Amino acid sequence: MTTLKGAIRSYGAAVRRMEREQQRQAREAAKRFKEQQKLQEIKNAQQAVSDWQSYVETIQSVHKNCTAPIDWQQIENTERPNEPTPITKYEIIAKNKLDNFKPSFFDKLFGSTQKKINKLSKQLDQAIEKDKKEFDIAYKEYLDELNNWQELQEITTGIKKRESDSYKKALQYFDPFSDIGELGTKINFNFDQNHIDIDLHVNSLDVIPDYELKQTSTGKLSKKSMPKSRFNELYQDHICSSSIRVAREVFAYLPIDYARINALAKIVNTKTGHLEEQPILSVIFPPQTIENLNLDTIDPSDSMQNFVHNMSFNKTKGFSVVKKVELN
Incomplete structure (x- = not known):
């Protein structure tokens, strides 16, 4: 026959078992939440790195798309x-x-x-x-x-x-240049019977990210400053890629012999100390030469060697002012 004292002891034991079970479930739920949170952080880091890489690729490859x-x-x-x-x-x-x-x-x-x-x-x-x-x-x-x-x-x-x-x-x-945001801020044309002269007011250095995103071995997001040389080289590729794209767009509409693209950027005039729009790249593009290039695999900056051009570039200092190129 169960006594009152025994019943109380049994009830107390049952309550303690229930409390231990609730604590165990709470610990497991917290563990699952932390694991899900960690997986989400890893996923977010992957997406951030992927978006950064995609953007860097885009600013170097605007020449690949054309009308x-x-x-x-x-x-x-x-x-x-x-x-x-x-x-x-x-x-x-x-x-x-x-x-x-x-x-x-x-x-x-x-x-x-x-x-x-x-x-x-x-x-x-x-x-x-x-x-x-x-x-x-x-x-x-x-x-x-x-x-x-x-x-x-x-x-x-x-x-x-x-x-x-x-x-x-x-x-x-x-x-074709109604939305030139990916190429520059403004574009001006001068027409001739067999060629076209174009001033492309290029995007500023702000178009290039000054940081790099990577994912660590543990899945966390790592952000660090981009080396100056890498930053300048990306900007050089963007300017050259944009110039090729402008030439390609023009050749898609006009049966001309060549196009001179002058990339103008705000550069400090050493005589006045003020920022002025000045040429940093000037290229003469014949359509046949562009057609012979594999535009999907070229390095935009290196490809300038295929054309008559003026460009002064240093990895640590970036672009310097040049004169508009003339076709002899």
Whole structure:
């Protein structure tokens, strides 16, 4: 027979077992939370390093992307848009209903014949107005297409004649540099019959990260300052890559013999001590030479050796001012 004292002892033991079990579960939950937290930190570190590497790769490889070449012959052969004919589809339906209306026995009995005829006549007027609105929309679209066609035909004719004004109009029409943020801040053109001279106001040094991200053997994120030489070399690659890209975009639209790209950056003028826009790279790009390069594998800075160019660069000091290159 269980005594009161024994029952109390049994109850106390059960409570202690329950407390120990709750403590064990709490420790395991805390351990799992720490493990999940650690795994998330490792995952976040991996993503941060991946994003950093992707960005560094992007600023060195803007030359790899480019607009597909324009086929001016295909544009010239494009047929003139057809002028739309007046629309009467709704009018025909409404008119048939009015012409074929036959009053019923009840229409005659209750005198509603004229009322229904008036309603059908009103529907005919509404149908004519609806046809007119649709035609007006179609005609406006036709005029827009016609103006667009005429503009392109005019540009095409000028391109065939190698007219510099038509070169300018072509670039204005297609506007390949509407979003030049990855290449620079501003771009200016001077056109000639067989070449184009471009001033590219390049991005500042701020486009290059001054730090490196890596993941330690334990999975933690490591951030340290980027060596000055590495920083300058990345900026050099970015400037050269951007210059190649600008030339490629121009060649996609214009059948010119070469393009001179002048990369302008804010450099301290040693005479005045002030920051001024001055050339740090000037390159003459013939389209054939660019086409012969493997753009997916070139080092943008090293590839300048394939072209007539002026560039003064030092790993520790970066770019120095140069003169715009001339083609002898």
